[in-house]
Amino acid sequence: MDTSSDSNVSNLALEINDLVVEYRTYEGVVHALNGMNIQVETGKTLGLVGETGAGKTTTGLSVLRLVPDPPGIILCGKIKLNGEDILAKTEKEMQKIRGKVVSMIFQDPMTSLNPVMTVEEQIAEVIEHHESITKEQSIKKAREMLELVGIAGTRGNEYPHQFSGGMKQRVVIAIALACSPSLLIADEPTTALDVTIQAQVLEMMKNLREKYKTSMLMITHDLGIVAEICDMVSIVYAGRVVEHGTLEDIFDNTRHPYTEGLFNSLPNLADRKTKLKPIKGLMPDPSNLPAGCPFHPRCGYVLDICNKEKPQKIYRTDKHYTECHLYSSKSMVEGKVIGR
Amino acid sequence: MNVLSTGSQALGKTAQPKKRSQWADVWRRLKRNKMAIAGLIIFLLLCTAAITAPLFYNFDTDIVSINIPNRLQPPSAQNWFGTDEMGRDIFARVVWGSRMSLFIGITSAAFALIIGGFFGAIAGYFGKMSDSIIMRVMDIFQAIPGTLLAICIAAALGPSVINLIIALSVSFAPSFARVVRAPILTIREVEYIEAAKAIGAKPRTIIFNHVLPNCLAPIIVHTTLAIAIMILITSGLSFLGLGIQPPMPEWGSLLAGARGHIRDHSYMAFFPGAAIMLTILSLNLLGDGLRDALDPRLK
Amino acid sequence: MWKYILKRLLALIPVVAGVILIVYLILNIAPGDPARIALGDEVSAEVLHQWREEHGLNDPILIRYLRYLAGFFTGDFGNSFSPLQTPVFDEIMARFPYTIFLSVVAMVITFVLAFPLGILAAIKQNTWFDSISMFVSLIGVSMPIFWLGMLLLLWFSLGLGWFPSFGADSFAAVVLPAVSLGFSSMASMARTTRSSMLEVVRQDYIRTARAKGIGYGRVIRKHAIRNSLIPTLTIAGIQIGNLLTGTVIVEQVFAWPGIGSLMIQSILARDFPMVLGCMVLFTLIFAIINLIVDLAYAYVDPRIRAQYS
Numbered sequence: 028m029d030t031s032s033d034s035n036v037s038n039l040a041l042e043i044n045d046l047v048v049e050y051r052t053y054e055g056v057v058h059a060l061n062g063m064n065i066q067v068e069t070g071k072t073l074g075l076v077g078e079t080g081a082g083k084t085t086t087g088l089s090v091l092r093l094v095p096d097p098p099g100i101i102l103c104g105k106i107k108l109n110g111e112d113i114l115a116k117t118e119k120e121m122q123k124i125r126g127k128v129v130s131m132i133f134q135d136p137m138t139s140l141n142p143v144m145t146v147e148e149q150i151a152e153v154i155e156h157h158e159s160i161t162k163e164q165s166i167k168k169a170r171e172m173l174e175l176v177g178i179a180g181t182r183g184n185e186y187p188h189q190f191s192g193g194m195k196q197r198v199v200i201a202i203a204l205a206c207s208p209s210l211l212i213a214d215e216p217t218t219a220l221d222v223t224i225q226a227q228v229l230e231m232m233k234n235l236r237e238k239y240k241t242s243m244l245m246i247t248h249d250l251g252i253v254a255e256i257c258d259m260v261s262i263v264y265a266g267r268v269v270e271h272g273t274l275e276d277i278f279d280n281t282r283h284p285y286t287e288g289l290f291n292s293l294p295n296l297a298d299r300k301t302k303l304k305p306i307k308g309l310m311p312d313p314s315n316l317p318a319g320c321p322f323h324p325r326c327g328y329v330l331d332i333c334n335k336e337k338p339q340k341i342y343r344t345d346k347h348y349t350e351c352h353l354y355s356s357k358s359m360v361e362g363k364v365i366g367r
Numbered sequence: 368m369n370v371l372s373t374g375s376q377a378l379g380k381t382a383q384p385k386k387r388s389q390w391a392d393v394w395r396r397l398k399r400n401k402m403a404i405a406g407l408i409i410f411l412l413l414c415t416a417a418i419t420a421p422l423f424y425n426f427d428t429d430i431v432s433i434n435i436p437n438r439l440q441p442p443s444a445q446n447w448f449g450t451d452e453m454g455r456d457i458f459a460r461v462v463w464g465s466r467m468s469l470f471i472g473i474t475s476a477a478f479a480l481i482i483g484g485f486f487g488a489i490a491g492y493f494g495k496m497s498d499s500i501i502m503r504v505m506d507i508f509q510a511i512p513g514t515l516l517a518i519c520i521a522a523a524l525g526p527s528v529i530n531l532i533i534a535l536s537v538s539f540a541p542s543f544a545r546v547v548r549a550p551i552l553t554i555r556e557v558e559y560i561e562a563a564k565a566i567g568a569k570p571r572t573i574i575f576n577h578v579l580p581n582c583l584a585p586i587i588v589h590t591t592l593a594i595a596i597m598i599l600i601t602s603g604l605s606f607l608g609l610g611i612q613p614p615m616p617e618w619g620s621l622l623a624g625a626r627g628h629i630r631d632h633s634y635m636a637f638f639p640g641a642a643i644m645l646t647i648l649s650l651n652l653l654g655d656g657l658r659d660a661l662d663p664r665l666k
Numbered sequence: 667m668w669k670y671i672l673k674r675l676l677a678l679i680p681v682v683a684g685v686i687l688i689v690y691l692i693l694n695i696a697p698g699d700p701a702r703i704a705l706g707d708e709v710s711a712e713v714l715h716q717w718r719e720e721h722g723l724n725d726p727i728l729i730r731y732l733r734y735l736a737g738f739f740t741g742d743f744g745n746s747f748s749p750l751q752t753p754v755f756d757e758i759m760a761r762f763p764y765t766i767f768l769s770v771v772a773m774v775i776t777f778v779l780a781f782p783l784g785i786l787a788a789i790k791q792n793t794w795f796d797s798i799s800m801f802v803s804l805i806g807v808s809m810p811i812f813w814l815g816m817l818l819l820l821w822f823s824l825g826l827g828w829f830p831s832f833g834a835d836s837f838a839a840v841v842l843p844a845v846s847l848g849f850s851s852m853a854s855m856a857r858t859t860r861s862s863m864l865e866v867v868r869q870d871y872i873r874t875a876r877a878k879g880i881g882y883g884r885v886i887r888k889h890a891i892r893n894s895l896i897p898t899l900t901i902a903g904i905q906i907g908n909l910l911t912g913t914v915i916v917e918q919v920f921a922w923p924g925i926g927s928l929m930i931q932s933i934l935a936r937d938f939p940m941v942l943g944c945m946v947l948f949t950l951i952f953a954i955i956n957l958i959v960d961l962a963y964a965y966v967d968p969r970i971r972a973q974y975s
Contacts, residue, residue, distance in 0.1 A: 643810050
């Protein structure tokens with residue numbers, strides 16, 4: 028199946044292969060990413076789903092080469108952005124890529140903006156950096172960006188503390204899209220917002236994505252958002268993709284017990300009598316991962332082999348795979364193992 | 368919708384055994400900070416020297432008795448730090464001086480903590496009227512730079528050890544009041560205190576189990592650094608002639624005595640000053656280390 | 667903004683009245699009779715009584731305090747207990763410029779060195795530059811200023827003969843007192859600047875700026891420095907206060923004819939009106955500096971600016 032990725036190279040906005048990232052702290056080595064594999068097709072949106080601490084944000088930061096160093100180290104693997112090897116770039120080259128080719132929206136809009144700079148300055152900064160235009164022009168364009176995300180341009184000379192959380196996140200989105208990047212990484216862009224605001228911001232992001240034809244990596248733990256906005260889904264656990272497929276694959280042909288657990292943690296509106304079945308236990312300590320399949324201590328279907336050997340990828344279709352000992356190539360297609 | 372909430376129950380369970388090892392955690396973090404440990408060791412050595420000094424020296428014969436033939440000798444095997452204008456061994460006097468400095472510094476900090484802590488706790492815990500009255504008075508005290516207030520009180524009361532301690536503890540009580548009040552004020556409002564109240568915990572339980580442990584960190588750090596400042600001021604006042612009076616050895620007054628001989632016998636000015644610096648340095652290192660170790664945010 | 671300044675200045679009045687009360691009470695608990703100290707033992711009770719009458723010491727303390735307060739706000743700080751009975755205000759004003767000059771030079775040394783040192787140390791965290799400058803700073807905050815003063819005197823005045831060892835007769839004379847005065851403040855400010863800088867570079871908005879593609883140096887200059895100034899300003903206020911207090915000791919070491927040495931001389935001579943005058947003046951400057959620091963906050967931080975207007 029390896030050949031499929033090669034033939035599609037030109038079609039991929041982002042490709043991450045076997046990425047290993049560690050944080051080396053006094054407390055020990057934190058294994059944030061342990062062979063991460065991701066593919067974002069051009070113009071499509073990939074949802075990266077998992078619990079806090081699964082390595083989602085580290086994945087996003089790796090693409091921008093902004094993993095805090097120290098303590099973070101990108102040990103090995105490949106990151107290809109529009110076919111270009113990101114890890115081979117110099118810092119100078121990266122400065123031309125960040126904000127222009129790939130942008131990132133961070134989780135907490137409250138702290139993502141510089142409190143002592145006006146919002147238009149902060150938007151204009153990225154425009155000025157990547158386009159050779161004057162300060163006045165960049166401010167003008169910054170105000171246009173504000174209008175685009177639904178804020179009156181005249182408010183541009185205000186400071187972040189004068190805006191609500193939802194509006195701050197709009198500003199952050201305006202910064203990210205100001206130079207029309209080909210890839211947008213959105214790291215839980217709505218988690219910190221009120222539910223009604225979440226919907227607004229999400230809707231706006233959807234529209235802008237259409238408008239700019241941006242490929243997107245949507246990092247989230249919210250399957251609702253995934254259903255709303257994503258084309259493909261990668262389920263992440265302990266720094267590795269445990270199941271990957273199209274939206275339909277993941278939602279209708281769930282294979283991995285962890286994915287199943289995520290769904291069972293959601294309330295079912297059609298049948299409110301069914302009890303929620305949360306995944307038992309906690310995400311393992313990433314500085315001390317269990318041997319074998321890292322999910323085995325929490326898995327309801329655990330087999331003898333699970334704590335001994337790491338599971339291999341098993342494919343159901345070209346696009347749908349999982350890493351789980353429960354499946355053979357045959358049962359993977361039939362999907363009789365778990366109860367969903 | 369939130370997958371995260373699944374873990375919170377389990378988290379509540381694991382939190383309890385962890386709380387018990389909070390101080391072990393602090394000690395572990397402190398141990399990792401080599402500078403802080405160096406500070407702690409130096410400070411403990413100084414304390415040991417201060418406590419055991421009477422075992423090696425007799426106050427009347429070694430510290431204050433005059434020996435004119437032996438006066439103004441440079442450092443030698445007999446007199447490591449040389450002798451002063453009265454022929455007294457400077458090393459012995461510097462060691463004996465640590466008794467004064469450390470005693471005054473630690474005692475004054477303790478009194479300032481008790482006075483300031485009392486008012487700060489009242490202001491913080493009861494709030495409203497008592498808070499605004501106490502804090503206005505503190506404002507006025509804090510409007511006067513602490514060192515100047517201490518100079519003023521010491522000058523009015525006259526030079527003696529007791530008066531020095533009074534001057535220092537009164538001058539620095541307001542800063543302790545603030546340090547105690549601030550965390551109590553914020554902690555009163557924090558959700559887990561609300562939670563403790565909601566499950567019917569007694570006020571005493573709340574204060575001892577929740578409020579106090581969380582106030583302790585800033586208090587410990589402030590006390591460590593306050594001892595340093597108080598030792599500095601003690602020596603400064605003695606240097607100005609407003610603190611410990613000769614012939615009683617104190618680092619500041621030793622330096623004042625050395626001023627007249629600085630041209631020809633500069634060693635006299637070196638060792639007492641170095642002793643002050645070493646003491647303050649050790650307390651600063653320890654204080655900084657404690658701050659980092661006690662603030663898990665910086666982990 | 668002007669309204670705010672005016673409000674703060676008005677709020678100073680009760681504080682100053684309170685400070686005067688505290689210092690007044692403290693100085694009045696002092697043992698010993700000022701009249702006897704001023705005139706000696708060999709004068710009659712009548713002369714003593716008359717001296718007290720002249721200095722208004724026969725009235726109850728509260729009356730004396732209120733009289734002093736009324737005088738204070740009209741620029742009358744009373745008269746010295748010394749035989750010349752100089753007005754305290756005149757004496758203080760004659761000495762004041764020296765202290766201001768000394769403090770300003772020390773302040774310039776402090777700020778000019780502290781900010782670049784702290785910022786550079788933070789940027790080059792864990793390099794030899796960081797280690798050395800932080801070691802020097804640690805020594806700086808641990809050194810008593812009178813000891814530093816004595817060492818500087820020994821090396822640069824008595825030893826090398828570059829600077830005069832006392833007095834205020836030449837510009838060179840200010841160098842050693844200002845350096846001994848400013849060194850510990852400089853050290854302390856550099857340490858604060860470094861740690862607040864380290865705190866700021868960890869903030870999310872720094873990451874946002876980096877994600878725009880802006881180079882690290884520019885991010886530091888445009889985003890980090892201004893934000894790191896906010897906590898540093900608090901320490902700056904405290905350090906300027908320390909600097910003022912330090913003049914009391916440094917002026918004594920270098921026989922600098924400012925308010926600090928005037929105050930110590932007056933304390934030793936039990937000349938309490940003079941001590942009181944000096945204390946109140948120091949407190950006033952201290953308060954005004956705190957006001958300036960608060961205004962500087964508003965300049966740096968728009969969130970605080972919004973509260974004032």
